[in-house]
Amino acid sequence: MNETPGGSPELFQRKICGITSIEDAEAMGAAGADALGLNFYPKSKRFLRSEIAADVRQAIPSDVAAVGLFVNGDVVDVVSAAQRLSLDWIQLHGDEPPEYLARLRRLGAPPVLKAFRCGPDWKQEIIDFLASCAALDCSPGALLVDGFDQNSYGGTGQAADWQALADWQDWLTCEYLVLAGGLRPDNVVAAIDAVHPSAVDTASGVEIEPGRKDPSLAARFCANAQAAMGV
Structure with missing residues (x-):
């Protein structure tokens, strides 16, 4: 992974989540x-x-970021896994409070990607969360916004609210926004054009079945995203 001058890995732009096999990691x-x-x-x-x-x-591959996704896990266990597996990012996809991020920071964890779902009052939830993190000096390295399903913490294929995110740079006190939720090869360009995120993230959108990826769909997703983001 390339690193910023501060030592943290640079933000990725095309993330595929839910890798469950060596074959899919390589593909x-x-x-x-x-x-x-x-x-x-x-x-x-x-x-x-x-x-x-x-x-x-x-x-x-060494030039691809490894992101570990955790949901309301024990902080010590999360840091232990991150260190054991040399993770580049920790993705928190549960209800972890700012104090949780502060503990991760004290324990020397990798940069944090904090996920939020577009549920009720989600914008204010993010604003308040980031304000608390700033007060504790534990701001996440990036935010991920996903679709909302009250019965799931993500990976549902539900789209995020693109329209509500269009002005994210005006109200989000975080430099990097990762857009997730229902992204596929056939809609990722429209999503990028609507939101102008820093990165995009998909799981179900490039799958044959949950946990089993389709290399052809993944290649189309990545190519379309790369072209739309001009990188």
């Missing part, structure tokens, strides 16, 4: 993704089993 890197997500939430359909996690991590 998604070859398809053009510059970040791959490893899901450590046991209730997820894309949960990565601990006995193969190290092998899957090792299969991720």
Whole structure:
């Protein structure tokens, strides 16, 4: 991974989440993704089993960011996994409060990608969360905004509110926004044109079935996203 002068990895632009096998780790890197997500939430359909996690991590190309997704996990366990697997980012996809990020920072965790869902009052929730993080000196490295499903923490294929996100640079006190939620090869260009995010993230949009990726769909997704973002 390339690094910023401060030592943190540069933000990726094309993330594919829910990698569950060595084959998919290799194929998604070859398809053009510059970040791959490893899901450590046991209730997820894309949960990565601990006995193969190290092998899957090792299969991720060196120029592709490894992002570990956690949901309301024990802080010490999260940091331990991040260190053991040499994760570049920790993605928090649960209800973790600012104090949780402060503990991660004190324990020397990698940069945090904090996810939010477009539920009721989600904008104010993000604004208040970032204000609290700033007061605790633990601001996340980037934010991810996903679609909303009250019964799930993500990976549902539900689209985020593109229209409400169009002006994110005017109210979001975070430099990087990752757009997720229902993104596919056939709609990622429209999503980028509407929101102008820093990065895009997909899981179900490039799958044959949950946890099993389609290299052709992934290549189209990455190519379309790259063209739309002008990189």
